[in-house]
Amino acid sequence: METDYDFSQGKRGAIEPTPAGKTRITIRLDDKILTWFREQVHLAGGGNYQSLINDALREYIQQRREPLEETLRRVLREELERIKK
Secondary structure, three states: OOOOOOOOOOOOOOOOOOOOOOOOOOOOHHHHHHHHHHHHHOOOOOOHHHHHHHHHHHEEEEEHHOOOHHHHHHHHHHHHHHHHH
């Protein structure tokens, strides 16, 4: 390890750029919520808890937009597919 480092060419901000279609934000979540999402990722054998939160929010929005009849049809199709496998 060096005793002095030259940061004169360093740049502030994220090391990896934010992908198109994504926005970097800061959000406060309850500890129990964050713990649950992290545990789900761990139980699945890995992944990204932030993606899991994003998926959960997307599903919630979809369900809010989807009429009850469409929701029932979607669930039945998913269950029938699961049974076939």
